[in-house]
Amino acid sequence: MVKLKWLIMILAIVFLISSPVANAHSNNSEGFSKIDVQDQEINYNLQLDLIELSHAVGFKMNEQNVENLEEMNDIINQNKLPLQEYMNTHIVVYADSIPIEGTINQMSVLKIKERAFADIILSYSVNKIPENLNVRYNVFFEDSDPSHANMAKVQIGEKQQEFIFTYEVRELNIGEMSFFTSAKQFLLLGLKHIFTGYDHILFVISLLIGAVTIRHILSLVTAFTIAHSITLALATLDIVQLPGKLVESAIALSIIYIALKNIFQPESKHAPWIAFAFGLIHGFGFAGILAELNLGATHLAASLLFFNVGIELGQILIVSLVFPVLIFINKRLSYKWFLPSVSTAVLFFGCIWFFQRAF
Incomplete structure (x- = not known):
């Protein structure tokens, strides 16, 4: 009876918070910029999530009909x-400390990773290639x-460099970005x-729920890390590519599988090979941002390395915070109801994500 009450209470809480959380992963919008500096013109090719752009600018569109690219083109x-x-x-944009204004030359809608993006080309006129270019981005x-x-x-002549605009870092000075700054940005991007x-967090936590020793945790985390590092590199280097919809659906299925195993086989430890197998899938999910950035060969290795380091640091922090809490709860409360109750909540979210992504 007590077990049933706790299950009902947890499911009620899950239903109350499911709407904002279930969509939280997709609400972190991405954008892509290619700035090409030529003799008398600067071309800025900007790609922005179409739905997020409509919210920011204030024009109306049918968010359920973004598959109709012709209609979306007409709207923008x-x-x-x-x-x-x-x-x-x-x-x-400032060219040699002088503000210059861009003009939209072309707009269209395209699909990137199964999402609709506005593809906008801005042109800026200059008298010569600027010695210093400052871009302040607040989209x-x-x-x-x-x-x-x-x-x-x-891209300035033969030179190419990468940068990430975020809430904390909104200004780019061309030619002034050090290796340390670039490394820090990609590390923070991995953490973020x-x-x-x-979905990745819930998967890792579900693995930890069944672990009972530090050694077992290390084997699971190590297997998961090695696996997703392999596919992260393969996808970023464009050696192996899988459809984004398939990857995201498979990630949701991995959460469902682990949750069901925790519910129906609570005494069975998760084997490292399971963490490795699903880690391969999650690696393709991690690779989305770097793959779309299309990094130059000279910066690819460092960008990939520090992005992965950021992911690992975040993962270590999550494990360090969550595992002691799980041990504490397990000792203070009844293990028999705790594992299936939490896993039921995880299963619920996994099912929501799967149906959102697969259909």
């Missing part, structure tokens, strides 16, 4: 004026999504990716 072209005003006020941060991140690639990837 009908809103060229408010989009132009938004770009001029939220992206400020979405104050309007709709503080967790937005924009991965920028800057794991902490906003609630």
Whole structure:
């Protein structure tokens, strides 16, 4: 009877919070920039999540019909004026300390990783290639999504460098970014990716629920780390690519599998090979941002390394915080109801994510 009461209470809490949390992973919008500096012109190719852009600028669109690219193209072209005003006020460019204003030359809608993106080309006129280029980026941060991140690639002649615009870092000075700054940005991006990837977090926690010793935890975490590092590298290097919809659905299924195993086989320890097998799938999920950034060969290894280091640091922090809590609860409360109750809540979220992503 006590077990039933606790299960009902946990499920009630889950239903109350399921709407905002179930969609939290997809609410962290991404953007991509390619800034090409030429003799008398700077071309800024900007790709932004279409739904998030409509919220920020304030134009209406049917969010359930984003698959109709022709209709979406008509909508953004009908809103060229408010989009132009938004770009001029939220992206400020200085060439040799002189502000220059961009003009939208072209707009279209395309699909990136199964999501609709606005593809906008801005042009800035200059008299010569600037010695110093300053870009102040404030898209979405104050309007709709503080967790937005924009991965920028800057091309000046033969030189290329990468940068990430985030809520904390909104300004880029071309030619002034050190290796340390670049490494720190990709490390922070990895940290952010794991902490906003609630599906990855739930998977790791579900693995920990069945662990009873530090040695067992280390074997699970090590197996998961090695596996997702392999597929993260393969996907980022464009050696192996899988459809985003398939990867995200498979990640949800991995959560469902572990939750069901915790419910129906609570005494059975999770084997490291299970963590390794599912880690391969999660690695493709981690690779999404770096794969879309299309990093240059000279910066790819360092960017991949520090991004992965950020993920691992976040994972270690999660394990360090969660495992002692699980041990404490297990000792203070009845293990017989604790494991199936928590796993039921995890199963619920896994099912929500699977149906959202697969259908």
